Amino acid sequence: MKIGIIGGTGDIGEGMALRLSPRYDVIVGSREETRAIAACDLCREALHEQGLECNLLGGTNQRAIDESEIVILAIPFEHVAPTLEVLTGFENKIVVSPVNPIKRATYFYYAPPPEGSAAMMIKGMLPSSAIVCAAFNTIAAGRWKVLDEELDYSVAVCCDDDEVRQTVMDLVDAVSNLRAYDAGPLAAASVVESVTPLLLNIARFNRMRDVGIKFV
């Protein structure tokens, strides 16, 4: 199964590439192909240092879509609309959204678009044959990259298609110690996305770093 990461040279995208490429064929996408290739070289080095083989390829965001079955949108909420506007070929793809619309005052808060959540907005921007799935929303960027530490978190997965949800839950379960939970239809993604500003507040007000959650 091939996984394309849009925004693969960003913080979360790079970490995802590191964690996923030992198990899956991963195409790291970027607006600039040269940056994607450079990021892949660094990832490959980091993985080899850990004694891990990987299957990583750098390319444009468009190529990451065209050559993958699963496309992960590893981009900040503000970049979603302009990024999706210039890309095509999402037909029949599984599109994973770890995107959280968050704003900051003296604290972080959830600031969803009119569609109710980033996931629902993304669904509205893509062709109807693309199946959107919210996942990986609550894992801090800083944790993805630290390869010698396990990711020991719960991951809520929202999707309207049972088969696709299971595919993405299997993907989640294949990463480190992550554990996937079915969190219902895509319309329920808002209560998943809004956990992230809470975790940022917990980190901020308790002087912690990269706080995650476990369902217990």
Add this chain to the structure above:
Amino acid sequence: MKIGIIGGTGDIGEGMALRLSPRYDVIVGSREETRAIAACDLCREALHEQGLECNLLGGTNQRAIDESEIVILAIPFEHVAPTLEVLTGFENKIVVSPVNPIKRATYFYYAPPPEGSAAMMIKGMLPSSAIVCAAFNTIAAGRWKVLDEELDYSVAVCCDDDEVRQTVMDLVDAVSNLRAYDAGPLAAASVVESVTPLLLNIARFNRMRDVGIKFV
């Protein structure tokens, strides 16, 4: 320190009385005094069976306010406005809101009032000298009552007053294995309250019961 529980004969209220009364003086409030007294008798029995002494008193909701420093609103969101309208004497009290405005479709979702959260709505309904604090929002009713099981969860606490927040965090930390975290000002309570519909969805779609969270 005396704690009054408004709605103390409800599911969560009764569980809270059981967990708090071995350590604090607790007044269990109800619209009907006789129900509060009956509930206290049952609680006392359950605690004695566990070899625990307690300090429990049943009374009206109004008495639970009048004789306490901390008032816990253990009532469903729908009952908050009609309940608060007939009660007085909140001046200078610490008011704890574990209230979550939730609605249900084929899944649970967060349905806050125009004020942004139940906590902010409650603040707006009380005299300005009352200090509202969101806490205990994410602990399932079913868990409160099972006295021979520890409550091993994280609890996010929102408050605009540092001293009051610390008082409530100490209260949280005194219950079983609960661990309190500062989650920022009261305006940040929406992202705490909205965790509860997520936990209900996780329980529902994964056939689990009484799901809670830990920050890790």
